Amino acid sequence: xxxxxxxxQPTGNIHIxxxxxxxxxxxxxxxxxxxxxxxxxxxxxxxxxxxxxxxKHILDVAALYIAIGIDPKKSVVFVQSQVPAHAELGWIxxxxxxxxxxxxxTQFKAKSHGQESVGTGLLTYPALMAADILLYDTDIVPVxxxxxxxxxxxxxxxxxxxxxxxxxxxxxxGRFLKTGARIMALDDPxxxxxxxxxxxxxxxxxxxxxxxxxxxxxxxxxxSEGSVRFDIENKPGISNLLSIYSAFSGTPIEELExxxxxxxxxxxxxxxxxxxxxxxxPIRERFQEIRYSQELVDSLRDxxxxxxxxAVKTMERVRDRLGMGI
Numbered sequence: 291x292x293x294x295x296x297x298x299q300p301t302g303n304i305h306i307x308x309x310x311x312x313x314x315x316x317x318x319x320x321x322x323x324x325x326x327x328x329x330x331x332x333x334x335x336x337x338x339x340x341x342x343x344x345x346k347h348i349l350d351v352a353a354l355y356i357a358i359g360i361d362p363k364k365s366v367v368f369v370q371s372q373v374p375a376h377a378e379l380g381w382i383x384x385x386x387x388x389x390x391x392x393x394x395x396t397q398f399k400a401k402s403h404g405q406e407s408v409g410t411g412l413l414t415y416p417a418l419m420a421a422d423i424l425l426y427d428t429d430i431v432p433v434x435x436x437x438x439x440x441x442x443x444x445x446x447x448x449x450x451x452x453x454x455x456x457x458x459x460x461x462x463x464g465r466f467l468k469t470g471a472r473i474m475a476l477d478d479p480x481x482x483x484x485x486x487x488x489x490x491x492x493x494x495x496x497x498x499x500x501x502x503x504x505x506x507x508x509x510x511x512x513x514s515e516g517s518v519r520f521d522i523e524n525k526p527g528i529s530n531l532l533s534i535y536s537a538f539s540g541t542p543i544e545e546l547e548x549x550x551x552x553x554x555x556x557x558x559x560x561x562x563x564x565x566x567x568x569x570x571x572p573i574r575e576r577f578q579e580i581r582y583s584q585e586l587v588d589s590l591r592d593x594x595x596x597x598x599x600x601a602v603k604t605m606e607r608v609r610d611r612l613g614m615g616i
Contacts, residue, residue, distance in 0.1 A: 306483070
């Protein structure tokens with residue numbers, strides 16, 4: 291069995307862009323692979339966090355993992371900070387990385403743009419992300435398309451260490467979805483759907499009530515043409531909605547175009563509301579069942595123990611290769 295690793299930051303409600311772009315893959319992969327799914331709280335503190343909110347969001351994400359169908363008996367579900375080796379290997383890979391490649395990271399450029407000074411962690415966290423992955427001899431990393439550059443850096447660092455010190459790390463591959471992988475904001479289909487956007491109608495979160503989902507979809511930006519067809523350049527709004535519809539229903543976009551030929555946007559949006567609500571209702575219900583349960587806490591403790599057992603062995607190998615310790 292191949293080994294899979296991925297993680298999600300505990301920074302607020304997870305939206306359908308996160309789900310369709312990455313989390314949906316998590317569930318699909320767990321039957322035929324050995325999967326490690328992490329709540330990356332050490333990444334969250336690259337920017338200031340309210341401690342009470344952070345702790346709440348950690349448990350929210352853990353509950354959502356289980357609510358979308360991740361089985362803690364099949365997959366290892368754990369919190370990053372509960373496995374000390376993440377921070378240790380993160381420091382080692384920070385030392386292996388170069389400032390130039392870290393400054394070139396697109397997400398650092400975006401998050402630091404226009405600011406006189408930012409936290410050092412914002413610059414160095416790609417090395418920690420590489421550590422998260424390499425710590426488990428990961429073969430496959432299911433992530434959204436926006437993480438391709440980080441996966442490439444992870445591969446580069448693994449190869450660099452292997453070339454300098456001998457075979458130390460497995461060089462992982464990213465797994466990216468094509469259809470539905472990049473869900474855009476409902477109010478601005480030229481921008482990616484975001485948890486931090488000011489306008490709540492720009493996104494649909496996995497825990498949104500049906501009334502909120504309906505309002506967001508019916509208000510979604512389209513165009514004046516009135517024709518339901520996929521054309522990202524000229525019709526970004528309706529193309530985004532078609533991607534969402536296709537991802538939730540499993541119906542190819544070409545078939546949806548034929549289905550709604552001659553129909554207006556009103557009919558299309560009403561059907562999309564129903565498809566989306568039906569897809570998210572079971573997730574919201576399962577989340578409410580498990581969020582405040584002892585089962586959730588026990589699953590995370592068990593997951594941390596299982597992850598730590600593997601991480602400790604990896605770090606013994608890394609220290610030996612690099613000549614660290616005694």
